[in-house]
Amino acid sequence: MSRPQNKLRMGYFPLPEAEAQRIRRHLVYGDADFCALDPCAGEGQALATITAGAAGHRYGIELDANRAEQARTRTDQLIYGSCFDVDCRAESFSLLYENPPYDDAMRDEGTAQRLEELFLQHTYRWLKPGGVLILVIPVSQLAVCGNILSVQFKDIEVFRLSEPESARYKQTVVFGVRRSRRERERLQEREISWWRLEFGRKSRNPDALPVLTDRPDRLYPVPEAAPIELVHRGLPVDEIEDLLPKSPAYRQARRILFAAESHERGRPVTPLHQGHVAICAVSGMLDGIFGEGDLRHLACWQAVKTILRLEEEDDEGVTTIREKEQFSHCLNLLFMDGRTAVLTADAPTGEDDNAACNQTASTQAIADAAVTGTADVPRAVRKFRLEEVRDEERA
Numbered sequence: 028m029s030r031p032q033n034k035l036r037m038g039y040f041p042l043p044e045a046e047a048q049r050i051r052r053h054l055v056y057g058d059a060d061f062c063a064l065d066p067c068a069g070e071g072q073a074l075a076t077i078t079a080g081a082a083g084h085r086y087g088i089e090l091d092a093n094r095a096e097q098a099r100t101r102t103d104q105l106i107y108g109s110c111f112d113v114d115c116r117a118e119s120f121s122l123l124y125e126n127p128p129y130d131d132a133m134r135d136e137g138t139a140q141r142l143e144e145l146f147l148q149h150t151y152r153w154l155k156p157g158g159v160l161i162l163v164i165p166v167s168q169l170a171v172c173g174n175i176l177s178v179q180f181k182d183i184e185v186f187r188l189s190e191p192e193s194a195r196y197k198q199t200v201v202f203g204v205r206r207s208r209r210e211r212e213r214l215q216e217r218e219i220s221w222w223r224l225e226f227g228r229k230s231r232n233p234d235a236l237p238v239l240t241d242r243p244d245r246l247y248p249v250p251e252a253a254p255i256e257l258v259h260r261g262l263p264v265d266e267i268e269d270l271l272p273k274s275p276a277y278r279q280a281r282r283i284l285f286a287a288e289s290h291e292r293g294r295p296v297t298p299l300h301q302g303h304v305a306i307c308a309v310s311g312m313l314d315g316i317f318g319e320g321d322l323r324h325l326a327c328w329q330a331v332k333t334i335l336r337l338e339e340e341d342d343e344g345v346t347t348i349r350e351k352e353q354f355s356h357c358l359n360l361l362f363m364d365g366r367t368a369v370l371t372a373d374a375p376t377g378e379d380d381n382a383a384c385n386q387t388a389s390t391q392a393i394a395d396a397a398v399t400g401t402a403d404v405p406r407a408v409r410k411f412r413l414e415e416v417r418d419e420e421r422a
Contacts, residue, residue, distance in 0.1 A: 039091070041069050042126055042163055043190040046200070046239065047076035050161060053202060053243040056081035059251035063122035064088075066110040066150050073099030074124055077161065083253050086120075088113055092265065104257055111149060112261030118155040120260055121252040125150060126163040129196070132141075143168045147175055156207035159247045163188075166199045166233040177219050181206050182247075185229055186239035200239055278403030309356050325361040330354050331371070 042050075054077065061083035065074040068087030078085060087102040088110045091093040095107040106113055127146035129140040143164045154160060159179055164172060169185065176183060180203030188198045199202075206214075229236060239339075271277050307313055308328040318324050337353040355372035 039069060039094070040126070040129060040196055040198070042073040042198075043188075043192050044072070044076060046188050046193055046198075047073045049239050049241055050200060051077050052241055053247055053249045054159065055246045056083070056253060058082075058416045060084060060250050060254070062086065062119065062120040062252040062255060063124065063249075064120045064150070064153065065102075065124045065126075066113075066146060067103065067125065067127050068094070068098040069126075070094050071101035071105070073126065074303060075101045077124055078122070081249075083121075083249075084252075086255075086257055088257070097111060098409065103254075106257050106259045108259050108261040108264070110146060110277060112259060114260055115153045115410060118154045118158075118257060120153050121155060121158045121250045121253065122151060122161070123154045124161045124163075125359045129165055129168075141168055141171050144171050144175070147172050150207070151179055152299070154205045155250065155252060156205050156210075158205045158252075159249055160201070160203040160205065162201040162203070163198055164201070166197045166236070167230055168225040169199065169201070169230040170223075172201075173223050176201065176203060176226065177222035178211065179206055180204060181210065181352070182245070183222070184245060185236055187236040189238045194410065197233060199233070202245075204247065241333040252357065294378050307355050308358075321363060323363045327359045327361075329357050329359065331357045 056078075061078075061081065063074060063078050063083060064086045065071070066088045068074060069091075070087040071087055071120050072084075073087075074085055074087060084104075085102045086104050086106075088106045088108065089098050090109055092107065095105060121405070125146060128142045130142050132142050132145055133139055147162065151160070162176075164328065166187070181377050183199040183201065183203045184202050186202075188194065188200060295303075296301075309330040311328065314327050316323065332352065332354055335353060337349045337351070339347045341347070357372070358370035360366075360368040360370070
């Protein structure tokens with residue numbers, strides 16, 4: 028997935044229900060109460076499935092307001108805020124399920140660190156000795172998290188997730204049991220080094236990992252734990268948002284931060300040529316909603332950079348390669364029924380760019396294609412190409 032799309036989703040990649048049910052079969056709950064935490068709870072469905080049929084206390088932390096409201100109905104305590112603003116007594120939870128955001132975080136000194144490692148580093152201390160860790164991360168981040176896993180956890184197993192949504196993001200699940208202090212002190216350096224190398228090898232060979240199935244070879248017993256209380260030290264974002272419009276300082280700053288839109292009306296002195304229209308289009312001035320009924324669609328223009336590669340061979344057999352950069356415009360269409368289409372400036376294969384073409388007919392053909400969403404544009408006047416694309420291909 029592209030980085031902008033990842034940012035838009037806030038790194039939220041929920042665990043498929045089928046995979047959560049398979050994870051549940053690897054766990055054994057006793058009659059005593061337990062405490063389970065999901066620091067990236069999302070809607071809370073994954074934690075509810077993993078702990079289904081067991082009597083215990085479920086806790087969650089979620090940064091998104093809408094998902095936090097849904098997770099609140101599936102947990103005993105839900106913190107709406109950042110996991111890094113939550114305080115918890117060390118070695119309190121008996122089960123830690125963690126599916127952190129898949130992204131980078133910038134440090135104060137300007138270096139980047141993976142969020143998977145940051146979340147694990149911040150939360151593993153909350154897991155009591157003998158507690159079970161369930162970590163869902165991309166396979167490429169096994170080596171990054173391996174530094175903590177090799178020291179703090181034992182009885183580690185790594186599985187590859189097979190559901191289509193999980194396979195798309197190359198997700199893996201790591202099972203582990205928290206070591207006690209005495210076990211950590213007895214660790215040999217060669218054992219730690221071996222596990223670090225093993226995590227690196229697994230991250231480079233994802234196809235060699237076993238697939239998570241419904242028939243586990245090893246069961247992980249979840250120890251008992253007494254109820255606890257999570258404390259949020261962050262700012263109450265919702266309350267601040269409600270009180271902000273009532274602030275006199277904000278009302279004064281709002282006129283500067285959110286200036287009123289200016290509307291210019293009038294006719295140009297001279298007719299616009301193609302360059303003028305292209306500049307208006309790619310700057311967003313021609314974006315909007317057009318059409319009626321089923322043909323109603325959202326139009327969004329953008330500039331596209333292309334590179335022309337020309338190869339010339341002289342009489343002596345020497346080949347000269349020239350590359351030329353140019354910009355063209357592209358029109359993205361989204362229809363009411365969910366169809367998406369793209370109008371690009373690429374000429375059809377085999378068509379000469381300098382071929383004579385009736386400009387009026389071309390403009391009308393483009394307009395008809397934008398309204399109907401079809402590619403039935405005559406070849407003689409087709410200067411734009413219409414192609415259907417799926418959302419996942421453009422993500």
